[in-house]
Amino acid sequence: MTLSPRSRRFALLGAAGFAAVALAVSPSLVAVADENTPVLRVEYESGTVDSGVAGLGVNECCGYSIDTTTLSRNGIGAVKHEVRYGDSAADGPRAESHTETIEATHFDSGDSVYYGFSVYIPSTWVFDETSEDIVFQWHNYKDSCDFKDRGPSAFLSVHTNGQWRLRYNSDSAACSTETSVVKQAQDLGAVKPGQWNDFVFKFDWSEGADGRIQVWHQTSKALGWVKVADRQGANTYNDVPTTIGYLKWGIYKPAWRTAPSNVSTRAVFHDNIAVGSTFTAVNPEGGPRGS
Template sequence: MSGIPVHRWKFIFLLGSIFSLASAQDLGVIWTDPQMTALASTYDLLFSATWADGIGAGIGVQANPGNIAVVDDPLVAGRKAIRVHMSKAEDFSKIANGVPRAELIFPKAVSFSQGPDYLVRWSTFIPAGFAFDTKQALIITQVHQGEWTGGPTIALSLQGNRYAVSERGGGDARIVSAGKWLCCADADEGKWVNWALRYVADDSGHHASTQLWKDGHSVFASQGVANAYMGVQDAYLKMGLYKAGWTTSPSDVTDITLFFGPVSVSKK
């Protein structure tokens, strides 16, 4: 975050508040760091989904009917993917908090407690011609903070033609403890992008560690910074589209479509 003015971090709109700052669709990742290849092999798999058999019964859905569907992979014949779509004109009043969203909630079997070392892998596909919104953010993956209200513990977002990652923890849900802009999302149109998150949660920050890889390249890392809310032992994974200010604030887009590939969560 060095060199980035504080006002540049007011880029993610969540729960009615602006944040204020204090290639192949594959479950595997081709790591650029050989040591990470060895490390990844030490985790035990907790959960995985390739969508070949649809959305499993243990996965929750927060979306209007038809907004989330299993479809053919847009690139690879014989594979399946999750297509997520939202329109600004929809009625979101019957969805959680009435906030514009179309998200999958992953089972409590893969919830994140403080202390263990987790490795989450997933993939995203931005279709060609995707309309990027320069006026407000779109969260596409998050570690949700259990029963706490406020911003997600970890969030991967799109704003304009960039990705952004943000991290929160400790006792103040309003404060982003770490974050970074990632260039350039528009270069990823029409191809699968593989993500990997290593997450060791700690509300004090003393033993906290967060690392994010994009297509095997390290793009974000923080250590010694609170990355869990006080006492939370049941944070959980969400993927899809979340755009809190869409119907109440200026936006460049009226429709959004994104695809998600395989997901896995491992622990050691």
């Protein structure tokens, strides 16, 4: 991936040094030997919720919140996240995995990064006409002067209209306020429960006009990548160099913070989460060990 001056601090070990550290820690977090090698791939082939990746974190409240499953995109494993009305983890109704402490996955303005993952919506899914369900987030810390509920740089949700919806936020101001954040959204196509959805996102992260988001999508029942979005413009925040962004996947139901909705349980499945510098590096279709 292309690193900004802020994020380049994580690459100072060099490829050889990083490889020695990463491979000693985790088989799924590897140095970038070439552009088609991801810096992170989470495949859940180990049968554990951390997928054998050192530092992979979870937000869970209960024994059912996060578990591995054999309902996989390919290979033998995937992860299931489940949240029920009344659950609370990390101050909200969520069950999520995250890369908060995995430096290789952190992003900042100026970075150009590809992200890939597969997500499965069960065939029993009932669309909630009152509130969306967030299944992937490009989350951020905040500067000390930013207002409390600034929101992540971007997230993917199952929207109330039955569409995949990408929402993204930006602010060129050094200190974000409730009125300075620009919120945008784009639908990416109809959600089709009962099949795996493969996504590849490329973010050119920027709080300015040079930012860009490109999105490709296919399903396991209709292979063939389709470019479903190409948006130019700001897509993140003007933060200080020590304020990082990281990834979260699972299920988050923000409306349940204040009231119930027409569903009481949500469960989704994820597989093949990857971060890298090319489409090939993060392609979730390739699956575990190129299968």
